[in-house]
Amino acid sequence: MKNIVVVGGGAGGLEFVTQLAEAVKKNDDVSITLIDKLAAHMWKPLLHEVALGTLNIEQEQTNYFLHAKKHGYCFSQAELISIDRESKTIQIKTQHRTASNEWVSRTEQPAYDVLVLALGAKSNDFGTLGVREHCYFLDDIEQAQKIHQDMMLAYQNSQQLQHEPVVNIAIIGGGATGVEFAAELAQVKHTLFDYGFEKIRPENINIHVIEGGSRVLNALSEQVSERAETVLSQLKVNLLTNHRVKSIEHQKIHFADGTTLHADCIIWAAGVKAPKVLEQLNGFEKDGIHRLKVHATLQTFTDPHIFAFGDCAHCQLDSKENPLGARAQVASQQAEFLVNAVLCHLKGKTIPMFKFNEKGTLVSLSESEAVGQILGNTLVQGPSARIMYRSLYRIHQSKIHGVGKTLLITAKDAFARQVNPRIKFF
Ligand SMILES: Cc1cc2nc3c(=O)[nH]c(=O)nc-3n(C[C@H](O)[C@H](O)[C@H](O)COP(=O)(O)OP(=O)(O)OC[C@H]3O[C@@H](n4cnc5c(N)ncnc54)[C@H](O)[C@@H]3O)c2cc1C
Structure with missing residues (x-):
């Protein structure tokens, strides 16, 4: 049995796990475990709407336990602490409630054959005082x-x-x-x-x-x-x-x-860097903001059994271009690529090289207005751009829930918009 352990169930991690579980559905030799410190997934580009109360968080989260059961992988709610490459284990911290209703933490050391890190990023204060x-x-x-x-x-x-x-x-x-x-x-x-x-x-x-x-x-x-x-x-x-x-x-x-x-x-909101756990990780090649350096195969420079992608990875596909940015589009395309890459690695086959397909960037400016550039430098704006912007979230949902359920969620959201207040209170 080969253990694929994925840490981080965000924009990239959850899409990857869902597609990987589908790809190995009939293969009893592969076990997939997703680890995330949180119990539920939320697509990060929606966070500003949560902060302003225009989005009801309870309706947008996906419970990892339920998702794992439905899609055929294991989920563990735990925080990654460190990686031991020698023994091919990771150290994770879990929280448990005792009979006397107190929280205690416990450390565990699950083993991996392939480790995939999709830990995202956090704000970078660039050392600015205060x-x-x-x-x-x-x-x-x-x-x-x-x-x-x-x-x-x-x-x-x-x-x-x-x-x-x-x-x-x-x-x-x-x-x-x-x-x-x-x-x-x-x-x-x-x-x-x-x-x-x-x-x-x-x-x-x-x-x-x-x-x-x-x-x-x-x-x-x-x-x-x-x-x-x-x-x-x-x-x-x-x-x-x-x-x-x-x-x-x-x-x-x-x-x-x-x-x-x-x-x-x-x-x-002035920039990002890799999460603290990567900052503290020794023995890995990293960039100035502690992202793990990866080859075009998305294997880390340091260890071919450890892949990293999304915001926590420094992936420079061409020495004349900048490394790929911290964007949902990058994480999503890498997630799709990794399904085949990880399976090739397990079978000892040559892993193909990831190619990024720039589809453009859209920025929301209101419920009916967005602006951005697609197909190279073509400017898009207005309600049509806003529809395209919103469809990015629907594409993410269809990757983790399937097209049928996404259509139902879209219809539910349309009804909810008619009956719910614009702002949520507490
Ligand atoms: C407010 C906001 C708006 C954005 N808007 C856009 C946009 O419009 N378009 C766009 O392309 N991108 C946007 N982004 C960026 C986009 O959200 C990220 O590029 C994308 O989420 C990266 O996906 P990821 O899978 O690498 O990481 P994430 O989606 O950040 O997921 C990381 C996961 O790792 C888990 N994790 C972290 N540390 C640990 C640990 N130690 N142990 C266990 N689990 C851990 C987290 O809980 C999380 O679930 C936005 C980001 C923010 C914050």
């Missing part, structure tokens, strides 16, 4: 829910004030995450009055997007940036480009040019 202490992050569900709960509490508390409060919300990082968060918030703020927050007037909520470069979405074409900046300006979002953050204090942002900005709430 970021960890004073900023919110959008790395996982817990953090997104914390933003949501704190915002709701702030709205509630403001109702007790004698005056109408002025609120400043700053988003640091003008990449896709920062832009999407700002655009969604700019629309949410117009609905708060309807929910009984009478003291919160939209004109009193100031949203600032802070970007060190000369334009937002600077990984995309200038046309895309211009369109995004136009929409954000129409939404009255204050764009502070060419503003390098030097340090953060409680409700205060200090810039490199000596100026400061007061902000009641600061969201840090």
Whole structure:
């Protein structure tokens, strides 16, 4: 029996496991185990909607235990601690509830023949003073829910004030995450009055997007940036480009040019690095942000039995080009490629080389507007771009649930939109 152990059931990991389980369905010689520190999967590009309460998290999560049972693989809720390449085992930490209702942690050492790491990434504060202490992050569900709960509490508390409060919300990082968060918030703020927050007037909520470069979405074409900046300006979002953050204090942002900005709430969305467990892992070749370096086969430089992909891997397919970015599209294509690659490896066959097919990038600006570039540099915008943007999530769902169930979920969501409030409370 060959053990394939996959750590991380995110955008890439869960697609990979589902497709792999389907491919080895009738093969009793292969066992697949997925390990994730959480009990349920959530597609990360939706996290800003969770943070702003426009998406009901309970309805978007996929329980790993149920998914594993249905698709024929094993699931273990545990956190990866370390890897012992000599004994081909990993050390994981699990949490158990005792009879007296207390949580205790236990370590286990499952063995692997092939280990696949799909651990994702987390925010990179680039060592900027005060970021960890004073900023919110959008790395996982817990953090997104914390933003949501704190915002709701702030709205509630403001109702007790004698005056109408002025609120400043700053988003640091003008990449896709920062832009999407700002655009969604700019629309949410117009609905708060309807929910009984009478003291919160939209004109009193100031949203600032802070970007060190000369334009937002600077990984995309200038046309895309211009369109995004136009929409954000129409939404009255204050764009502070060419503003390098030097340090953060409680409700205060200090810039490199000596100026400061007061902000009641600061969201840090300015770049990523590999999770801590990879930072602490010795003996592996890594890049400057601790991602594991992989060949075009997605095998790590260090060990052919260990594959890595998605946000936690540094995959440079051509020395003249940049390594592949931390994007759902990359993780998804690599997941599909890996099914055959891992099976080839188990059979001792030559593993093919991964080729990335750039399909474009889309950034959501509202419920009916998105902007991006597809087929090379072709600009897409407006409602059609928004439909394409939304379809990316449906494609992910169809890969983990199948087409039939995805159609049912899509229909359910369409009904829910008609009957549910736009914003979820607590
Ligand atoms: C707010 C936000 C918006 C985004 N928007 C877009 C977008 O519009 N388009 C786009 O292409 N990309 C977007 N991205 C990036 C995209 O989400 C990632 O590129 C994608 O999720 C990467 O997939 P992955 O499988 O590598 O990692 P992830 O999806 O991050 O999954 C990692 C998994 O590993 C688990 N894990 C981590 N550490 C451990 C551990 N030690 N032990 C066990 N389990 C562990 C986590 O719980 C998680 O389930 C966005 C990201 C964020 C945060």
